[in-house]
Amino acid sequence: MTEFDGTTGAGTKRGYDADAPQLEGWKHIYSGKVRDLYEPAEGSGLSHPSDVVLVVASDRISAYDYVLSSEIPDKGRVLTQLSLWWFEQLNVPNHVVGSTADDGVPADVVGRAMICRRLEMYPVECIARGYLTGSGLAEYREHGTVCEIPLPPGLVDGSRLPEAVFTPSAKAEIGEHDENITYEDVTGMVGDDAAARLRDLTLEVYREAERIARGRGIILADTKVEFGVDPLTGDITLGDEVLTPDSSRFWDASTWEPGKAQPSFDKQFVRDWLTSSASGWDRHSGEEPPALPADVVERTRERYVEAYERLTGRSFA
Secondary structure (H helix, E strand, O other): OOEEEEEOOOOEEEEEOOOOOOOOOEEEEEEOOOEEEEEEOOOOOOOOHHHEEEEEEOOEEEEOOEEEEEEOOOHHHHHHHHHHHHHHHOOOOEOEEEOOHHHOOOHHHOOOEEEEEOOEEOOEEEEEEEEOOHHHHHHHHHHOEEOOEEOOOOOOOOOEEEEEEEOOEEOOOOOOOOEEOOHHHHHHHHOHHHHHHHHHHHHHHHHHHHHHHHOOOEEEEEEEEEEEEOOOOOOEEEEOOOOOOOOEEEEEHHHOOOOOOOOEOOOHHHHHHHOOOOOOOOOOOOOOOOOOOHHHHHHHHHHHHHHHHHHHOOOOO
16 A cells, blocks of 8 residues: 545645545544544534544554554454543543444444544643663663663663653654654653643553453563644643554563563564565565565454453453
8 A cells, every 4th residue: 555645625734644434524634554534424413523533443453663464354343442541541531432233333343443523633642651672772772762762771672670761752754763862852842831721631640451361361561652732622631542553562471581672562573474485575675575474464453452352351352
């Protein structure tokens, strides 16, 4: 799938050229890597039409800044249902208005869609890390820091940090990597009060989710959340998805072993296959990745479903 600049009536539209479904009563306005956004169509009969959007999670999957031609069956339902479950667990204002047919969700997308309040989003990816891995590990090995936050010596891949840290990033243009920034950068972007609130809310979400996940035998290594201001209440509000395998790094606590890369409940099988000789793909070539083999698709689906079932205690039917 390719990204594009286009126009849709009201003005410029940026996003991905997705084959988003046509939904009665809703007008498609944007597609991200995974989600399609809609606003109420004129005459739809929905109350407060300017205040809500319909967020539909597709089965698309992305890796290395590409949206792959292959899809992962049920992925959109897993992401939506897991987000809804987490929103219920957290004592933080969120943007969900409804998720059922009775709430106005079209029958074709019930289960993988949420009607959400429009928020004035902050230009910051709010990330909390409780364990050292990924890009944080690379910075630590070079400087002994993560986002310029000093960490104790002697940590290795997978080490638990003495306490969770707030390591924000700046939202990048479509197709580009988000850029790690410091807390001082955030204050310069949104002001002292908002920056402090974003940091505190992010760490509050992480600590509570980490406690819940640990009780189910899963380690929450890190997570990314997004916040915006609700124009109706003025409250800083949790938006987008929350604590899914696409936005968080989950590990099996029974196999956690610091000093090596940890198997995770996400698209690890996809990344591993794409960078293997079996794919024949060079991630630096500029060419689109190949289609995924059936076994990689199935194993990836199984990991998403397992994460949902172990976290929620519910069966994914």
